[in-house]
Amino acid sequence: MASINLNTVVKRYGKTEVVHGINLDIAHNEFVVLVGPSGCGKSTTLRMIAGLEDISGGEIRIGDVLVNDLPPRKRNISMVFQNYALYPHMSVRENLGFGLKIAKRPPDEIVRRVDEAADILGLTELMERTPAELSGGQRQRVAMGRAIVRQPGAFLFDEPLSNLDAKLRVQMRTEIKKLHQKVKTTVVYVTHDQVEAMTLADRIVVMKDGHIEQVGTPMEVFNHPVNTFVASFIGSPPMNLVPARIAGGEVVLADDTRLPVPGRLAGRVTDGQEVILGIRPDDMTPVGHGIHDSGEGAMLSLPVELAELLGTETLIYTRLAGQEAQGKMFDPRDVEPGEVLEFRVALDKVHLFDAGTGRSVRLD
């Protein structure tokens, strides 16, 4: 059981700096997800915590111990890899017990702890098989079992679900969540999938180009993105972002569409300021088709370009001031391309970002 602290951590490969002085405090037993597009430095950061990459600058502490120069085996962590990284020549039982065997634990204790982990993960039937005889999901479970058997201070997950098919991924995601509730431990989890981040994390760390963009609970990151990158990266489908200008207390789009500046942001913008308007598809819904128009918010008449039926909802592709935009209809009926729908925009959930810096005007 351990907290993890990163203090201005830098990673350089030769002259190229890929992680630029990251600060992050992960509390004891916290589930933290590092999320970002590929190449953002999230895996490198995780591997520095694990000790598989040297730290070029700054300090990493695990449970108050400075680990900068400690090899992985002395950091009291275990790791689950993207490709499972099982030992191909060992049976499932040997894979699970390997860490304990190396640590020279007594044989009866190894058997007990391995059986315990196998029981938690439903591996009991597979103990004598080799990794080659397992399916992807089973291998993933063995990799997790190998991590929990050692009862480390912290678990590190490096995109553990990205090699699984969609259905299995959702199932394993739930299992990881349950596992964390059962085995209370600090977890650092790396993924590029924002849905995994949202569903698993106590706190999300959004990274881009070796910088941390935002740290917060899933709801904070979703409801109050600090800039356009976080706004577009978190949430599926992504937030609609449309350039606009503030004029006379209104947000004016390129085609002269006007929306009132939301009350909570009124004091944050100045007349003539160039901004980017952010509306989540969930907050842009057609009315008048079985859905009662509450009269709140602003109305927009937009033509349908394409409609995707997803079952309980229909995703409407449209165009807002020349920009591609999406709305969501919670009214199951067929929609024809070209049809003009009346969208209600939930103004209290609209975001405004400064066009120059990309920062949310809420913060200025």
Next chain:
Amino acid sequence: MRWRAEKHTPFLLLSPAILTILFVVAIPLAFSLYTSMTPYKLTKPDTINTFVGLRNYVRLFSDDKFWWAFGRTILFLAVALNLEFILGLGIALLINRITWGQRTLRTMMMFPMMFSPILVGFQFKYIFNDNIGILNNALQALGITDGSIAWLVDKPLGMISIITAEVWMSTSVFAILLLAGLFAMPRDPLEAAKVDGCNPWQVFRHITLPFLMPFAFIAMTIRSLDVARAYDIVDVMTGGGPAGRTEVLWTLIARVGYDNSKMGEANAMAYVSTLLSVAFTYYFFTKLVAARRYMGGAE
């Protein structure tokens, strides 16, 4: 026409291969098996018609000279193969760590394999020669020994000298195959083992080495066939002598067959030697199949 029948077509199409195998392998094999049951002497061709059953084999098995050669061949095989494995593994691990000039070194490492065993034998014969040999010269110049050491004559030293030449020539077979194994080795299990608590030696012992064993067994299979039929290098360096101190199976077989022209007896020995090779190949191949089973399909 019955010959046009479709069921004959495969045999017709395969006939070149069948005939080749028949004349090149099957008939000579059957012929030598037969002669191993006759007192066939090259100088008295008629003796080929006298069938004596297993008498050659019976005589062989009660012959000390044969058993010494047999045992020496197995010893030669065991020592040479193990040394080559250990040295080859060391070379492969070192070359694997090099980032610059790796290709060049890989090529240079193969040089000894490119020489004829006869030439390697001659070269080492001169190195080990007790009068003019460079080794004795070096030892004396460095003040390590006073007199000359009879490398190729002395009882254990003769075998050691031959093994040295064999190891020099063929270690790269192991090195190149093990290096291929190291190149194919996935990085993830190594990192997993580091996180699992292994120090570098334990990573090597528990992860790298088991992964390399199939490659080692391939090399062992190839090399056991090579060494079991070793003739040229031994014949050039010592000719099996002096006084039979370095006699291995094939030098003995050649002596009995060609020098003493007792072809029947030599063929009987050759059959025993072939069975020995088959046994070694079978042994390493079983190990290889067992080691490969878990590698199949694993990521």
